[in-house]
Amino acid sequence: MKKYKLCLTVNGIDYMLEVNAGETLQDVIRDHLNLTGTKTGCDSGACGACTVLMDGMAIKSCLVLALQAEGRKILTIEGLAQDGALHPLQEAFVENWAIQCGYCTPGMILTSKALLDENPNPSGDDIRMYLSGNFCRCTGYQKIIDAVSSVRPLQGGRHGKK
Amino acid sequence: MAKNEIIGRPFARVDGRRKACGDAVYGPDIKMPGMLHAKFLASPYPHARIVHVDTEKAEKLSGVKTILTAKDVPQVCWGLMVKDTPVLAGDKARFMGEPLAVVAATKREIAEEAAELIQVEYEELKPVFDPEEALGPGAPLIHEGAEAYACAMPGLIRYGNVCGQTKISGGDPEQGWRESDLIFEDRFSTPVQHHGFIEPHAVTARFDSNGRLEIWTSTQAIFAIRMALGEIMGLPLNRIRVIGTEVGGGFGGKTDITVEHFCALLARMTGKPVKMQLTRSEMMTYTSARHGCVIHLKTGVKKDGKIVTREARLLFDTGGYAGHGPGVAALGANTILGPYRTPHFKIDSLSVYTNKMNFSFMRGPGGVQAGFACESHMDRIARELNLDPLDFRIKNLISDGDTSATGQRMEAVGIQEALNSVAKISNWKQRKKSKNRGWGLCCCQYELVGMTSSALVKLSEDGSLHLVIGAIDHGQGSSTVLAQILAQEMDIPADQIAVTVGDTDTAPYDTGTFGDRVTFNMGNAVIEAARDLKVQLFSGAAAMLESPAENLELVGQMIRDRDNPEKAISLLELAMGSYFFQGGAPMGKSTVLAPFQAYAYEKVEGNPYPATPAHTYACQVVEVSVDRDTGMVRVENIYSCHDAGRMINPLGTEGQIQGGIMMGLGYALWEEVVFDGGRVTNPNLIDYKMPFAINQPKIRIAVTETKTPNGPYGARGVGNPPVLLPAAAIANAIHDAVGVRIRELPLTPERVLFSLKREAANKK
Numbered sequence: 001m002k003k004y005k006l007c008l009t010v011n012g013i014d015y016m017l018e019v020n021a022g023e024t025l026q027d028v029i030r031d032h033l034n035l036t037g038t039k040t041g042c043d044s045g046a047c048g049a050c051t052v053l054m055d056g057m058a059i060k061s062c063l064v065l066a067l068q069a070e071g072r073k074i075l076t077i078e079g080l081a082q083d084g085a086l087h088p089l090q091e092a093f094v095e096n097w098a099i100q101c102g103y104c105t106p107g108m109i110l111t112s113k114a115l116l117d118e119n120p121n122p123s124g125d126d127i128r129m130y131l132s133g134n135f136c137r138c139t140g141y142q143k144i145i146d147a148v149s150s151v152r153p154l155q156g157g158r159h160g161k162k
Numbered sequence: 163m164a165k166n167e168i169i170g171r172p173f174a175r176v177d178g179r180r181k182a183c184g185d186a187v188y189g190p191d192i193k194m195p196g197m198l199h200a201k202f203l204a205s206p207y208p209h210a211r212i213v214h215v216d217t218e219k220a221e222k223l224s225g226v227k228t229i230l231t232a233k234d235v236p237q238v239c240w241g242l243m244v245k246d247t248p249v250l251a252g253d254k255a256r257f258m259g260e261p262l263a264v265v266a267a268t269k270r271e272i273a274e275e276a277a278e279l280i281q282v283e284y285e286e287l288k289p290v291f292d293p294e295e296a297l298g299p300g301a302p303l304i305h306e307g308a309e310a311y312a313c314a315m316p317g318l319i320r321y322g323n324v325c326g327q328t329k330i331s332g333g334d335p336e337q338g339w340r341e342s343d344l345i346f347e348d349r350f351s352t353p354v355q356h357h358g359f360i361e362p363h364a365v366t367a368r369f370d371s372n373g374r375l376e377i378w379t380s381t382q383a384i385f386a387i388r389m390a391l392g393e394i395m396g397l398p399l400n401r402i403r404v405i406g407t408e409v410g411g412g413f414g415g416k417t418d419i420t421v422e423h424f425c426a427l428l429a430r431m432t433g434k435p436v437k438m439q440l441t442r443s444e445m446m447t448y449t450s451a452r453h454g455c456v457i458h459l460k461t462g463v464k465k466d467g468k469i470v471t472r473e474a475r476l477l478f479d480t481g482g483y484a485g486h487g488p489g490v491a492a493l494g495a496n497t498i499l500g501p502y503r504t505p506h507f508k509i510d511s512l513s514v515y516t517n518k519m520n521f522s523f524m525r526g527p528g529g530v531q532a533g534f535a536c537e538s539h540m541d542r543i544a545r546e547l548n549l550d551p552l553d554f555r556i557k558n559l560i561s562d563g564d565t566s567a568t569g570q571r572m573e574a575v576g577i578q579e580a581l582n583s584v585a586k587i588s589n590w591k592q593r594k595k596s597k598n599r600g601w602g603l604c605c606c607q608y609e610l611v612g613m614t615s616s617a618l619v620k621l622s623e624d625g626s627l628h629l630v631i632g633a634i635d636h637g638q639g640s641s642t643v644l645a646q647i648l649a650q651e652m653d654i655p656a657d658q659i660a661v662t663v664g665d666t667d668t669a670p671y672d673t674g675t676f677g678d679r680v681t682f683n684m685g686n687a688v689i690e691a692a693r694d695l696k697v698q699l700f701s702g703a704a705a706m707l708e709s710p711a712e713n714l715e716l717v718g719q720m721i722r723d724r725d726n727p728e729k730a731i732s733l734l735e736l737a738m739g740s741y742f743f744q745g746g747a748p749m750g751k752s753t754v755l756a757p758f759q760a761y762a763y764e765k766v767e768g769n770p771y772p773a774t775p776a777h778t779y780a781c782q783v784v785e786v787s788v789d790r791d792t793g794m795v796r797v798e799n800i801y802s803c804h805d806a807g808r809m810i811n812p813l814g815t816e817g818q819i820q821g822g823i824m825m826g827l828g829y830a831l832w833e834e835v836v837f838d839g840g841r842v843t844n845p846n847l848i849d850y851k852m853p854f855a856i857n858q859p860k861i862r863i864a865v866t867e868t869k870t871p872n873g874p875y876g877a878r879g880v881g882n883p884p885v886l887l888p889a890a891a892i893a894n895a896i897h898d899a900v901g902v903r904i905r906e907l908p909l910t911p912e913r914v915l916f917s918l919k920r921e922a923a924n925k926k
């Protein structure tokens with residue numbers, strides 16, 4: 001099978017890979033880079049478990065072909081904590097019991113990050129709307145909404161603790 | 163001792179950080195060097211004789227390592243209740259999607275391609291899809307020779323297409339009908355619900371050169387998997403190690419073997435690690451789901467609203483194999499009277515084979531179906547008697563000292579308090595009625611499972627504690643709750659306890675994570691193990707401190723003499739001393755078999771779950787608005803009250819309730835695995851509609867605590883009842899809003915509209 005060169009940045013690291021035309025970004029992340037924090041739930045864009053940020057936008061990595069990510073900057077859940085300090089959203093998810101089985105969690109956290117980057121003060125309904133491409137079968141969503149609501153921007157726009 | 167500091171407090175999850183950071187390892191994340199990928203070939207017919215299987219072409223495909231068909235695998239039938247399931251379908255296929263052959267190849271795509279190249283000659287047989295039809299004369303028999311199957315569960319009633327039947331009676335139903343002033347009859351039917359966990363089933367197996375099998379699987383019950391593998395593989399259990407990965411949701415759908423045996427057989431054959439991960443469509447056509455069910459209810463009442471008698475018949479569509487069907491039918495039977503005093507009754511509940519995949523356990527099995535029927539029926543009776551649905555229920559509510567359907571004496575009945583509380587938070591008595599808006603009420607009495615739990619508590623050299631158990635935390639939060647219980651007993655901060663779960667090589671036996679049993683039964687086991695450890699510690703310390711062991715207490719990681727507190731030794735010193743000078747490494751251990759409860763033995767037949775160590779209770783009020791033009795139902799408010807016995811962790815309790823209600827809401831309004839004959843027409847998460855965050859109504863929750871004598875600190879499970887409530891509560895609210903009673907789920911706009919039209923036509 002013909003291989004294609006792919007250059008992309010994942011969690012701040014530049015990679016040069018060889019991929020098949022049919023491979024998805026999810027395959028690159030999970031299989032080539034072994035970053036299994038990006039989950040897989042449906043392979044059809046329905047569940048949101050595979051969500052990552054591509055140039056800051058929340059996308060479902062099972063729907064993006066690897067070659068479409070050429071030159072892009074990808075952030076996966078593994079890249080969110082800085083120097084061992086959890087991102088405020090990660091803290092909030094842990095503290096609010098917004099995690100049960102945890103399988104939707106990486107996708108939920110990254111989608112929430114995209115939301116807060118766009119809109120630092122979302123209402124409960126804004127959060128509900130924005131997260132409605134991500135299934136959570138365990139929590140019933142309330143504690144996820146509580147967690148996201150609890151993260152408020154510090155002055156200067158960076159998200160900090162409430 | 164500073165009791166009750168840890169129990170009842172909102173601790174963060176012990177597994178929270180690893181799940182938030184993406185380093186928790188789930189079934190699909192397991193990888194091994196040289197690993198092969200497996201795929202099965204599924205039957206394209208719901209009922210067909212398999213005449214010939216030809217794998218020659220598939221074997222030639224480069225990258226294919228081995229292909230197994232029915233003739234290559236152990237000729238055993240397995241099954242948790244009835245041993246009716248072959249490893250691979252050989253003589254005939256009993257549902258569309260049943261595996262006939264498995265392939266192992268170097269790549270997943272190659273395995274897929276190879277499976278498609280296998281050529282099979284079928285001879286179609288007449289199928290049967292409806293459980294009522296499957297009982298009729300002349301219905302095709304799905305298992306010829308079923309009588310010969312062994313049963314893992316003694317006393318099951320089986321014949322024809324029936325793989326299990328529970329019969330229960332009480333009082334004198336004939337007399338009951340004579341005494342009744344009014345008689346009501348209804349027929350309800352409920353759909354198949356997909357578990358909908360996001361993590362697909364994924365298993366990896368390998369054999370080492372000593373012939374020992376190691377298997378990584380996302381499962382709720384490691385020991386059940388080991389047992390089934392032992393039987394299928396013909397291996398002694400000590401040659402099998404089952405390692406439970408993190409579980410991305412279970413809800414009852416990961417309690418049994420799905421593809422573990424395929425991976426194990428392929429690994430044995432190829433000498434390589436083999437991984438198999440199901441696609442969503444395979445999950446929705448091959449693995450289990452919630453039983454569809456048909457329920458007939460007939461109830462006799464007095465004019466004043468007292469229930470006199472009830473007759474119930476439940477048909478659970480169990481699919482091609484029995485699975486837990488006979489148990490689900492039993493739980494339906496046990497739940498169909500609801501929490502109401504019913505002097506006379508006759509219950510008949512059947513688990514029936516049809517040509518569909520095997521339906522089995524799903525959160526609140528049997529109870530969810532029975533709850534919808536019972537509570538809708540109750541609501542109808544109240545309306546027709548012109549009684550307030552709340553008053554009608556209170557009039558008939560059971561209390562301590564009454565008996566359950568199976569004749570078990572009820573204690574710590576929490577329904578009264580839960581009902582009062584839900585009436586209060588919903589302001590039921592002052593509820594406002596406006597056009598096309600309505601209110602519905604629903605109660606639930608369900609039961610939890612006891613069985614065996616054992617725990618091991620290890621005191622390390624530095625005095626730190628390690629809890630080792632077999633019970634998997636599939637998200638509900640048991641590991642956190644159990645750490646809290648151990649912390650409470652040992653008076654140590656909960657975050658200093660490490661919990662290791664889910665490895666059959668290291669953990670003592672546990673029956674599995676289902677039926678609201680882990681907090682309840684494993685909670686008791688952890689208390690016992692802690693006490694066992696303390697006895698050992700006190701006897702060691704007694705010699706060092708020269709105090710009698712009975713005088714010693716453990717406070718703040720110090721063991722001290724109650725009367726003489728300066729005589730004290732730290733846990734660290736004692737641990738060190740034990741390791742090197744006396745006694746050896748201290749380990750607390752326990753094994754707890756939940757107490758069996760007496761029941762009316764002579765009135766109950768064929769029931770694998772005749773009694774429970776504790777019942778569970780909850781009530782719900784729902785307010786809806788209905789659009790008469792579109793049939794759309796909008797759930798405006800949910801008020802839900804749940805009895806926890808004793809809350810160990812309020813965050814965990816709320817999480818279970820909130821999550822369960824949303825699953826119940828999906829069941830009520832949208833979710834249905836749709837069959838066209840034997841074919842599932844919506845085997846994906848786009849056409850199968852589960853709720854998103856946007857679908858969440860306003861939910862208010864209250865928790866009551868009626869301590870149950872058998873639970874740890876009085877706790878009982880809270881995971882199942884939340885799913886039982888919404889369907890009936892919403893159906894009852896729709897009736898209140900627009901006057902139509904819908905007896906079939908889900909309550910889709912089409913169904914509501916159709917009912918409104920029919921109602922209007924009837925009035926003309």
Ligand code: FES
Pocket residue numbers: 039040041042043044045046047048049050051060061062063
């Ligand atoms: S795996 Fe990508 S959306 Fe489900």
Ligand code: FES
Pocket residue numbers: 098099100101102103104105135136137138139360410411637
């Ligand atoms: S926590 Fe299990 S799916 Fe969200």
